Amino acid sequence: MSLNNFYYPKSIAIIGASNNPSKAGYQVANNMMRLDFQGNVYFVNPKEDMIFGKKAYDSLLDIKEEVDLIEIIIPAKGVLEVFKQAEQRGDVKAAIIMASGFSETGIPENIELEKEMLKIAKRAGIRVFGPNCVGVMNTENNLDTTFAPNITQRDGSMSVISQSGSIGSTLLMYTCDQPVPMGFSKWGHVGNMSDVTTDELLRYFSEDEKTKVIIMYMEGMKDARSFFNTAKEVTPVKPLVVLKVGRSEIGSVAAASHTGSLAGSDKIFDGAFKQTGVIRAETVEELIDTAKAFTMVDEIKGNRVAILTEAGGPGVIAMDEIGLHDDVKMAKFSKDTEDKLREVLPAMALISHPDGYVDMTAAADGPQHAEALEILLRDEGVDAVLLLSVPPTFLTPTEIADYVNSKMALAKEYKKPVFACFLAGNWVKDAHIMMEESGIPTFEMPQRAAKALVNLIKYNKYIKELEEAN
Amino acid sequence: MTAFYNEFKSKNILKEYGLPTGEFALAKSKEEAVEIAEAYGYPLVMKIVSDQIIHKTEAKGIKLNVANKEEVEIYFDEIIQNGKEYNNEAVIDGIIISPMVAKGVEVIVGGLQDVQFGPVIMFGLGGVFVEIFKDVEFRMAPLTKQEAIALISSIKAYPMLTGFRGMEPVNIEALADVLVQTGNLINENRKIKEIDLNPVICFENKVQVLDASIGFKE
Numbered sequence: 252m253s254l255n256n257f258y259y260p261k262s263i264a265i266i267g268a269s270n271n272p273s274k275a276g277y278q279v280a281n282n283m284m285r286l287d288f289q290g291n292v293y294f295v296n297p298k299e300d301m302i303f304g305k306k307a308y309d310s311l312l313d314i315k316e317e318v319d320l321i322e323i324i325i326p327a328k329g330v331l332e333v334f335k336q337a338e339q340r341g342d343v344k345a346a347i348i349m350a351s352g353f354s355e356t357g358i359p360e361n362i363e364l365e366k367e368m369l370k371i372a373k374r375a376g377i378r379v380f381g382p383n384c385v386g387v388m389n390t391e392n393n394l395d396t397t398f399a400p401n402i403t404q405r406d407g408s409m410s411v412i413s414q415s416g417s418i419g420s421t422l423l424m425y426t427c428d429q430p431v432p433m434g435f436s437k438w439g440h441v442g443n444m445s446d447v448t449t450d451e452l453l454r455y456f457s458e459d460e461k462t463k464v465i466i467m468y469m470e471g472m473k474d475a476r477s478f479f480n481t482a483k484e485v486t487p488v489k490p491l492v493v494l495k496v497g498r499s500e501i502g503s504v505a506a507a508s509h510t511g512s513l514a515g516s517d518k519i520f521d522g523a524f525k526q527t528g529v530i531r532a533e534t535v536e537e538l539i540d541t542a543k544a545f546t547m548v549d550e551i552k553g554n555r556v557a558i559l560t561e562a563g564g565p566g567v568i569a570m571d572e573i574g575l576h577d578d579v580k581m582a583k584f585s586k587d588t589e590d591k592l593r594e595v596l597p598a599m600a601l602i603s604h605p606d607g608y609v610d611m612t613a614a615a616d617g618p619q620h621a622e623a624l625e626i627l628l629r630d631e632g633v634d635a636v637l638l639l640s641v642p643p644t645f646l647t648p649t650e651i652a653d654y655v656n657s658k659m660a661l662a663k664e665y666k667k668p669v670f671a672c673f674l675a676g677n678w679v680k681d682a683h684i685m686m687e688e689s690g691i692p693t694f695e696m697p698q699r700a701a702k703a704l705v706n707l708i709k710y711n712k713y714i715k716e717l718e719e720a721n
Numbered sequence: 722m723t724a725f726y727n728e729f730k731s732k733n734i735l736k737e738y739g740l741p742t743g744e745f746a747l748a749k750s751k752e753e754a755v756e757i758a759e760a761y762g763y764p765l766v767m768k769i770v771s772d773q774i775i776h777k778t779e780a781k782g783i784k785l786n787v788a789n790k791e792e793v794e795i796y797f798d799e800i801i802q803n804g805k806e807y808n809n810e811a812v813i814d815g816i817i818i819s820p821m822v823a824k825g826v827e828v829i830v831g832g833l834q835d836v837q838f839g840p841v842i843m844f845g846l847g848g849v850f851v852e853i854f855k856d857v858e859f860r861m862a863p864l865t866k867q868e869a870i871a872l873i874s875s876i877k878a879y880p881m882l883t884g885f886r887g888m889e890p891v892n893i894e895a896l897a898d899v900l901v902q903t904g905n906l907i908n909e910n911r912k913i914k915e916i917d918l919n920p921v922i923c924f925e926n927k928v929q930v931l932d933a934s935i936g937f938k939e
Contacts, residue, residue: 475837479861519835522859525875526868720867
């Protein structure tokens with residue numbers, strides 16, 4: 252079933268919109284106005300006449316125009332009444348319930364309240380997000396039902412599912428701080444999943460034309476087998492990257508009490524991820540790094556990586572990460588490649604030492620970065636190049652970035668991704684911006700660049716093996 | 722509660738699912754034991770059969786390399802006696818007899834009904850690899866042969882199966898079949914809570930389930 256009524260409503264009624272900045276209802280109303288949601292917005296609050304310069308209705312029943320989506324921000328005890336009004340109206344198709352105090356508490360009467368709410372919703376044909384959730388975001392129509400105060404909406408090709416509203420918002424804020432802000436397509440937090448589940452959201456995003464990669468923050472699953480079956484359907488269509496907590500015993504306990512669902516045996520989750528081609532990220536940084544790789548790279552042919560570095564340490568760190576993963580190999584250069592590299596690089600450069608590794612040394616200038624990159628891209632035994640540089644003071648980082656960018660047309664022609672990491676921090680920020688603008692994903696540290704590339708290759712391998720088996 | 726089937730009953734179930742159990746027979750008396758032993762030839766393995774005795778080694782209920790008719794007779798009484806001493810309430814069905822198998826690489830194949838995922842398969846190398854290093858991996862059942870092969874190659878000790886330091890490489894295809902069949906067994910019989918095939922011994926030409934225990938929901 253489509254979730255378009257949540258993501259593309261023509262009109263929304265915010266029940267519990269407020270003029271009091273300390274209330275969630277203020278932030279939600281503020282987000283609607285600030286972002287200029289492309290649809291009609293109605294505020295409902297019997298205690299107010301005007302909210303953000305708009306008329307405040309006493310009740311949902313007072314709105315004469317059509318309402319597709321309602322968002323309920325009032326406390327749990329008032330929720331049933333709102334649903335009864337929505338049923339009476341007959342036009343409401345979807346509801347987001349922000350209030351907590353339902354099944355997540357484990358208290359029998361609260362569980363009963365959730366059931367009662369669902370009963371009315373089913374009868375009235377209303378789909379439900381939550382309770383205990385902050386809802387949805389969609390950059391296509393500037394929709395943001397959350398109370399996060401300052402999420403910048405920027406079009407992108409990543410969609411996000413989060414079992415934590417705060418981590419979900421944090422992920423978006425972090426993507427804004429990338430050299431070129433990544434942006435996103437759609438975002439969802441489903442809370443208690445009384446009706447709409449993460450599985451349904453996964454399927455919806457996998458069919459979304461704007462979404463290239465789905466990322467997910469997971470604490471636990473009420474029905475893990477259903478997630479497994481869903482993931483198996485989704486990953487052949489779109490890459491799915493999951494950050495799942497509960498790797499340690501302590502982490503598991505915290506996660507279980509947080510969402511009201513069991514965090515489960517992590518080893519079994521790990522097996523389910525591997526079996527379905529889900530890429531598991533270990534940290535928030537890796538989740539975003541990997542999403543960046545998938546949004547910026549359309550294709551990679553194989554698993555043979557060349558590391559081109561201007562300094563030993565960063566190169567070794569990157570190679571160390573590559574070496575941890577059996578699915579990824581260091582490339583074996585042709586004799587011709589080695590000869591050409593020796594011709595253009597400084598005399599002390601290390602070439603194929605070990606295989607797939609080129610240390611140009613700190614004597615390498617801008618043109619040498621570019622020429623070496625071109626030689627590697629032209630080698631048939633190379634599928635991707637990881638470029639690392641610590642720009643010395645006699646060369647500005649942006650100059651080197653210019654030289655590197657001059658080879659991007661070639662990289663695109665050969666369909667060979669180039670991943671880059673210049674070191675470090677603000678000194679290289681402008682260079683990273685320039686490279687990302689020309690299609691090179693950049694990363695803060697060499698290990699992170701390597702891991703993002705590894706994840707891209709792992710997914711590619713899963714898809715290839717799937718195609719070969721069929 | 723889980724009730725465990727003894728090795729004899731468990732292996733009979735495995736046979737129905739096409740799992741390689743090797744030859745085995747149940748001797749209810751000393752006379753039957755001798756008859757079976759003479760038919761198989763020597764050396765043999767004799768193990769106690771009782772639903773109440775899961776840890777046969779602990780109960781001193783196993784004799785390896787049984788070499789002749791006289792030993793069969795002596796060990797039959799000894800094993801039954803040990804079993805009674807270990808647990809005097811245990812119902813002892815008899816003794817399971819199988820031909821002795823050469824040394825090979827020992828692996829563990831497990832099955833369980835997980836609260837969240839339902840039927841799940843576990844695989845790992847036997848001995849210290851599972852006990853100390855916990856080098857095991859899980860997959861959801863049922864699984865395809867391709868998924869079974871991926872499961873086998875995903876454990877850290879995988880090189881031990883491919884001919885490490887001159888060791889005999891293991892028949893991965895046959896091992897993958899065992900995983901697929903065990904997956905079918907746990908998937909099609911939701912009353913089975915646990916399957917423990919430990920060890921499964923692997924050679925270049927074949928694999929064989931040496932010991933098995935199946936736990937049911939009571």
